[in-house]
Amino acid sequence: MALANNQTHIEEQAAQQGGPAATVRLPIVSIILLALTSIGMMVSIGLIFLVAPTDAVEGLPQRIFYFHVPVSWIGMLAFGVLAAASIAYLWKKDERWDWLARASAEIGTVFITLALVTGSIWGRTTWGTWWTWDARLTTTLILWFIYIGYMMLRSYMGRTHASARSAAVLGIIGFIDVPIIYESVNWWRTLHPQPEVGTPGALPPEVVGILMVSLVTFTLLYCFLMVQLYQLEKTQMLAQRLRASLE
Amino acid sequence: MIFLEQVIAILWKDVRYELRSKQMWTGMGLFALLVLVIFNFAFDLRVDNKAAVAPGALWVAFVFASILGLGRTIAAEREKGSMDRLLLCPVDRKAIYLAKLLGNMLFIGVVEVVALPIFAALFDVPLFVGPLLAIVLLGTLGIAAVGTLFSAMAAATQARELLLPILVFPLIVPVVIGSVRATGTLLVATANEPPWLGLIAAFDVIFLSVSMLTFVYVVEE
Numbered sequence: 001m002a003l004a005n006n007q008t009h010i011e012e013q014a015a016q017q018g019g020p021a022a023t024v025r026l027p028i029v030s031i032i033l034l035a036l037t038s039i040g041m042m043v044s045i046g047l048i049f050l051v052a053p054t055d056a057v058e059g060l061p062q063r064i065f066y067f068h069v070p071v072s073w074i075g076m077l078a079f080g081v082l083a084a085a086s087i088a089y090l091w092k093k094d095e096r097w098d099w100l101a102r103a104s105a106e107i108g109t110v111f112i113t114l115a116l117v118t119g120s121i122w123g124r125t126t127w128g129t130w131w132t133w134d135a136r137l138t139t140t141l142i143l144w145f146i147y148i149g150y151m152m153l154r155s156y157m158g159r160t161h162a163s164a165r166s167a168a169v170l171g172i173i174g175f176i177d178v179p180i181i182y183e184s185v186n187w188w189r190t191l192h193p194q195p196e197v198g199t200p201g202a203l204p205p206e207v208v209g210i211l212m213v214s215l216v217t218f219t220l221l222y223c224f225l226m227v228q229l230y231q232l233e234k235t236q237m238l239a240q241r242l243r244a245s246l247e
Numbered sequence: 248m249i250f251l252e253q254v255i256a257i258l259w260k261d262v263r264y265e266l267r268s269k270q271m272w273t274g275m276g277l278f279a280l281l282v283l284v285i286f287n288f289a290f291d292l293r294v295d296n297k298a299a300v301a302p303g304a305l306w307v308a309f310v311f312a313s314i315l316g317l318g319r320t321i322a323a324e325r326e327k328g329s330m331d332r333l334l335l336c337p338v339d340r341k342a343i344y345l346a347k348l349l350g351n352m353l354f355i356g357v358v359e360v361v362a363l364p365i366f367a368a369l370f371d372v373p374l375f376v377g378p379l380l381a382i383v384l385l386g387t388l389g390i391a392a393v394g395t396l397f398s399a400m401a402a403a404t405q406a407r408e409l410l411l412p413i414l415v416f417p418l419i420v421p422v423v424i425g426s427v428r429a430t431g432t433l434l435v436a437t438a439n440e441p442p443w444l445g446l447i448a449a450f451d452v453i454f455l456s457v458s459m460l461t462f463v464y465v466v467e468e
Contacts, residue, residue, distance in 0.1 A: 090464055145417035152413060156404040165464040166400045170414065173393070176457060177418050180450055184421035187441040188428070 078108030
């Protein structure tokens with residue numbers, strides 16, 4: 001009984017530390033984001049398969065473009081957020097930034113993997129090959145390796161301050177390195193289609209419109225997952241502290 | 248100039264330690280030679296494909312040997328418990344990083360000096376031309392700058408031998424590409440090559456400064 005009381009007391013403390021407002025407000029944020037993402041997904045899928053024009057040269061497989069681009073975008077965005085949160089963590093020494101970095105790294109790993117897979121499928125139908133050592137593909141692959149290295153470092157070092165600091169350094173170094181890797185592989189060889197979104201007349205307006213809907217939807221999905229994973233990181237940290245306080 | 252004295256003091260400590268044990272130099276050197284020999288079998292080097300394969304073989308040998316040496320720098324300190332004492336000294340963390348970096352460059356450099364003539368003999372390539380020194384020096388600096396930082400990180404974990412190459416290899420891709428290409432142009436002159444040496448130099452400057460600034464966060468307890 002004393003143990004149970006002790007536990008609830010710490011939980012109350014933890015809830016107060018996290019802010020009572022946060023525990024009440026966040027589910028609503030999650031629900032709103034989930035609702036928006038769900039609607040966005042339905043609309044995007046409808047637009048992609050029913051409205052989007054079939055590509056004259058590539059045919060139906062070209063529709064993977066509406067998934068491949070947003071998924072790659074989230075992979076890059078997550079890495080940017082990871083680097084920003086890492087800098088903020090080293091600067092402010094506030095562990096909430098570390099939770100954010102960790103959450104972003106986990107989502108980024110999944111999305112960059114999806115980007116590699118969808119890109120590979122698209123490449124097979126368009127270029128006739130699953131893989132080619134082009135600048136974007138190679139950089140994405142290296143980025144994937146950096147993400148995996150980050151996750152491995154975190155899992156080897158456990159949930160300590162040293163782990164958070166080391167991982168933050170890796171996040172920053174990796175972020176600086178990615179453009180250099182891109183440039184070096186670009187000099188080495190390249191084949192990927194240049195981005196055609198900004199160029200006027202390169203893509204029909206409806207294609208750009210549908211791509212934008214898809215991009216916004218995936219960004220909403222990222223935000224939703226971030227809120228969930230951030231909460232998970234926080235809960236895991238509190239659980240670890242509770243366990244430590246009992247031992 | 249206290250900073251410089253500190254750097255030299257720590258560097259001299261490491262060099263003396265290594266001169267006594269000689270474990271790292273002999274191990275790294277033999278390893279680099281073995282890689283070169285294995286490559287000879289793996290790619291069946293002949294006159295017609297030499298220019299394409301030899302630079303890659305050379306740099307793979309250097310990178311692998313470097314990783315072996317880099318893994319030892321901070322790990323050896325941690326095993327003997329001397330890392331804590333080093334951190335307790337009233338020494339700037341940047342000085343520790345710089346000393347460790349110079350030490351690593353020295354160890355890798357010795358291995359390279361031994362491996363290069365043997366490489367030139369085994370593969371029968373004329374390598375002793377002016378720019379090679381610059382390529383090897385800049386490439387080694389790039390590998391060591393990132394490697395020293397991450398060896399401190401990996402040394403804090405259980406699986407450091409495994410973790411160090413996993414963390415370092417993706418990050419040094421520009422150095423590997425640049426060094427291999429620059430060495431290749433020495434063997435077969437090609438027109439319109441991008442400025443590889445400039446790329447490696449830029450990489451070195453960026454990561455030397457970033458690593459120096461962030462080293463403190465990695466070793467801090």
